[in-house]
Amino acid sequence: MIELRNVSQRFAGPRGWIEALHNVNLTIPPGEVFGIIGRSGAGKSTLVRTVNLLTRPTEGDIVVNGRALTALAPRELREARREIGMIFQHFNLLSSRTVFENVALPLELAGMKRAQIDETVLPLLELVGLTAQKDRYPAQISGGQKQRVGIARALASKPKVLLSDEATSALDPETTRAILDLLRKINRELGLTVVLITHQMEVIKQVCDRVAVLDAGRVVEEGRVIDVFLQPRHEVTRALLGDVIAQELPPALKARVAERLKTGSGHLLRLAFSGTGVDQPVLSETIRRFELDFNILHGRIDEIQGQAFGSLAVLAGGDPVKVAQAITWLREQGVVVEELSYVE
């Protein structure tokens, strides 16, 4: 369990203080993959560095597995940090050391004997799928393999928590998927809590149980990933979801939609379905029942943690009273309906 209690972080900037984190409160349950997403400069890296006190917060407490890190003496803190592994966007491997030696490094530094190092490192290389590459140097392996080394190295000291700061940002989509699958496997098999920082909703969707959205140093939204995808509450979340419909519509269509909203001859609806709702012909039933015409502007079906999830943007035309009735009816069918009043 990781708790951040009233954590604030200020840095001295050229024009006064920069408040990188503002009164952040988060509880990350053990054994979860917890995502933190936000735009560039939102404070994500600052937040993750605060968790293991690489940067000490200006205010507030970090409590990891019941221990307030912020209250520990330097020696105790070094010990507590061993329970927290970290992986990075640019892998941070030593080029003069082989794959094996990179993973072994933290153990050598801790004074572990050679035989015991072998006993620890070889199974880790097996776990991350690098047994055959163990004697290669970083220059001789791919980006995805480098990140696997980074992961194995982070696991060498048997941490309970793994922090990941944009660990897949330098990788192509397919490699990203493989690395995220690996993190999931580690989370399941070793029971590790994973805190994963990203600016991509795709990453959150693929691997996280819960997500917190960070904006300008504040947590603006938090919840189960499926809930946040179904019903994003904060504007930043919607923008990150790419679900601000305006962003996804071609300009010409956008202008036409805007015109119809202005004249009141159309209603712009964002529908989100989960689970079985996706399979049901809810939409055609709505059109028939309420004698509406629906223009489908944009739609997609995704899967989150094995659960089907669809979202659809439609422009509904017809009697406004019937549109209102249709919205009520759709909600009764378990569809999340949001009416949007503009497309800017």
Ligand SMILES: Nc1ncnc2c1ncn2[C@@H]1O[C@H](COP(=O)(O)OP(=O)(O)OP(=O)(O)O)[C@@H](O)[C@H]1O
């Ligand atoms: N050591 C520092 N000194 C001064 N300002 C800092 C320092 N570290 C971060 N900042 C500032 O704090 C804010 C948050 O930075 P942070 O690196 O945490 O953002 P981020 O969400 O990780 O962004 P990115 O997605 O670009 O990595 C930024 O305005 C940044 O300039």
Ligand SMILES: [Mg+2]
């Ligand atoms: Mg960052």
